[in-house]
Amino acid sequence: MDRALWISRTGLEAQQTKMAVISNNLANVSTTGFKKGRAVFEDLIYQNVRQAGGQTSENTYLPSGLMLGSGARTVATEKLHTQGNTIQTENAYDLAIMGRGFFQILMPDGGIAYSRDGGFKVDAQGALVTSSGHPLQPAIQTPPNALSVTVGDDGVVTATVPGSVGAVQLGNIQLADFVNPSGLQPVGQNLFKQTVASGPPLPGVPSADGLGNLLQGSLESSNVNVAAELVDMIETQRAYEMNSKCVQAVDGMLRFITNNL
Amino acid sequence: MDRMIYIGMSGAKEAMLAQSVNANNLANISTAGFRADLAQFRSQPLFGPGLPSRAFGMAESPGVDFSPGGFEATGRSLDIAVEGEGWIAVQARDGKEAYTRAGNMRVGPDGVMVTGSGYPVMTDGGALSIPPAESMSVGADGLVTIRPLGQSAAALAQVGRIKLVKPDFRSFVKGDDGLFRAKSGEPLPADGNLRLQSGVIEHSNVNVVDAMVNMITASRNYELHVKSMKAAEENDQASDTILRIS
Secondary structure: OOHHHHHHHHHHHHHHHHHHHHHHHHHOOOOOOOOOEEEEEEEOOEEEEEOOOOEOOOOOEOOOOEEEEOOEEEEEEEEOOOOOOEEEOOOOOEEEEEOEOEEEEEOOOOOEEEEOOOEOEEOOOOEEEOOOOOEEEOOOEOOOOOOEEEEOOOOEEEEEOOOOOOOEEEEEOOEEEOOOHHHOEEEEOOEEEOOOOOOOOEEEOOOOOOEOEEEEOEEEOOOOOHHHHHHHHHHHHHHHHHHHHHHHHHHHHHHHHHHHO | OOOHHHHHHHHHHHHHHHHHHHHHHHHOOOOOOOOOEOOEEEEEEOOOOOOOOOEEEEEEOOOEOOOOOOEEEOOOOOEEEEOOOOEEEEEOOOOOEEEEOOOEOEEOOOOEEEOOOOOEEEEOOEEOEOOOEEEEEEOOOOEEEEEEOOOOOOOOEEEEEOOEEOOOHHHEEEOOOOOEEEOOOOOOOEOOOOOEEEOEEEOOOOOHHHHHHHHHHHHHHHHHHHHHHHHHHHHHHHHHHHHOOO
């Protein structure tokens, strides 16, 4: 069959992928600490059907040849690590990172995952855990009789307990930073894993060394901009339609020749 | 068979090639910095026995539409768009310098700044390497400034300047990897007057209305050629009938 059909098919596939990325962004518009994705496309290899500069006779040359591109493909879906909005919740265990850095979360397999979702809870043993129950690293243990827990800008966690005048220090929350956060691999549950592309984690104290501040009583909302996604969606839908029109046109051409000859 | 049918046949074949060029433009509507290919036909007169009345059509892509694509503000510091007629120098797979308008940059695992397709971005002296940094910004003249890890905002470091060139479009061609090169194959000199914008990405310059019209033109063109093949066939049948002894 004709190559125009295959070329249009690559265009349809590219737009379909883009739509999947947009749907995922829109589905996660209320997910705490979600970072929106973006599909990156490139043009496929070109075929040289007639070489420019080829000789048409002994003394004459083709001034321009015929190069046929073979369509488009998705090279990457990258995450855009821009800051999301801050939502005030007044919950003592809700922490938002204002700036760079990720919370370090201990996974059941002993590895560390990274997250921007600061909606922590206290488990039965008093440890700070994520909504999925994975503990924060380094571990923070809250006393069972704590009246209030305070998290400072720099990650110092203190609690007031009955019968004590001063606050009790519970520990320090550390953040980890990456040279190339876009290189982190999203694994679901608001978690990211380190890859070769992201570089090694650079742990540090919040608000020092370029890491962000911690803000207690707030959550970082998703950085998806609904208006931008909807515009992208319209654009993708129309681009899909154009490509399918092209399939239709080529189909029409082929049908015409089979019906008429 | 009459020779006419071959003219119709080659015309239909070339109309299909033009449709392929157009299909490729449409497939790349969402490719950042893509430049649309143009298709045109040229008559190739054929000399043989009899009068030189036969001329075959030949499709060719005489060049590329160099008009700028739409700019979209993304707010991402590594998305860059070149203003005017500037092009970004990158290193092609063969190690030589080539040029692109795709400004969706990222930093690779080895710290080298690469385009969305993975081509390293060039400075005047080789690929642009970014040391571990807390923040990075690209200036209007292509100068990349970083704040090194653990340093204060007062200790900014310049790591290199993205090479921007201003090509002569008459001798600037698209290669089979989609990157552009000078016809001579020589690297172009950097132009210090070009400006780029950070946080903006340039889209494909495919004009969908043009592409749709071209699509209809190619389809109708094809049908006309098929009609002329049909006419040639009917002529043959007619002469057949005259000669038939009933």
